[in-house]
Amino acid sequence: MRRVIKIGTSTVLTKEGGLDAGRLRIIAEGVTRLMDCGDEVALVVSGAVGLGRGFLAGSGAHEAPRPALAALGQIALMQAYQAAFQPTLVAQLLMEQNHVAQPNSAIALQAALHHLWNFAMVPLVNENDALSGAGHRIGDNDTLAAMLAGLITADQLVILSDIDGLYTDNPSTNPAATRISLLPRISHEHFGQFGEGSPGPWGSGGIRSKLKAAKIAQDFGIETILASGRDDAVWGNLVDQRYDRYTRFAAQKEA
Numbered sequence: 001m002r003r004v005i006k007i008g009t010s011t012v013l014t015k016e017g018g019l020d021a022g023r024l025r026i027i028a029e030g031v032t033r034l035m036d037c038g039d040e041v042a043l044v045v046s047g048a049v050g051l052g053r054g055f056l057a058g059s060g061a062h063e064a065p066r067p068a069l070a071a072l073g074q075i076a077l078m079q080a081y082q083a084a085f086q087p088t089l090v091a092q093l094l095m096e097q098n099h100v101a102q103p104n105s106a107i108a109l110q111a112a113l114h115h116l117w118n119f120a121m122v123p124l125v126n127e128n129d130a131l132s133g134a135g136h137r138i139g140d141n142d143t144l145a146a147m148l149a150g151l152i153t154a155d156q157l158v159i160l161s162d163i164d165g166l167y168t169d170n171p172s173t174n175p176a177a178t179r180i181s182l183l184p185r186i187s188h189e190h191f192g193q194f195g196e197g198s199p200g201p202w203g204s205g206g207i208r209s210k211l212k213a214a215k216i217a218q219d220f221g222i223e224t225i226l227a228s229g230r231d232d233a234v235w236g237n238l239v240d241q242r243y244d245r246y247t248r249f250a251a252q253k254e255a
């Protein structure tokens, strides 16, 4: 099974803005398990901007622009993933909008992923935030992950967030909100229906960007699982293809 798994900032950073090494280790073990079962996995990894911001705050410097924060944080993020995955090798791919829009770039990206999978390496994908100028950015990693899933004809998009699924309303402000287990078809009316969708303290997309990503994937005929990256059982459930504790957005072809 070919899966694109997006790991949100809130999953890998602590409340203080540092890296959660224990969580990264659990992620690495989970991904290795999936690969041992024959899966081809591409990880879309968020956290570079948050990490860069944490570094600057520590140095007493003022807030830097996003490209600088991304460039600063990206190294530490990759080092942390490499340490967690050892002895498995990880490799960095920085995507830009033209990888989605231009056929030659898309082919190059697909080829790079296949080379890495052939060597049992784990591709770590992020947007080239430092160099993608305004107006040329894909924008958020939920969208990037969905586009990548379509580009490489993945079977499944997995979005790991700080929440175990899509709720009927924002659960942090409405305790009566309940989790939706299955959304067969995402319609335009769904946007705006599930709370205002602003991101958590470290998140950049919010629930609306997850819904948008699931819609992109659905239109490609790919299912999406929205689950919590802080749930230790998520990896075993992915191996067993048990999704009842999360939200599953069905592939369009099933609808």
Ligand code: ADP
Pocket: 007, 008, 009, 010, 011, 160, 161, 162, 163, 165, 166, 167, 168, 169, 170, 171, 172, 194, 195, 196, 197, 198, 199, 200, 201, 202, 203, 204, 205, 206, 207
């Ligand atoms: P990430 O860092 O994983 O990208 P975000 O912080 O961007 O995560 O988005 C997830 C957050 O969106 C949740 O923690 C929750 O507080 C908020 N949220 C708002 N509306 C909803 C909803 N209807 N269902 C689930 N989460 C929601």
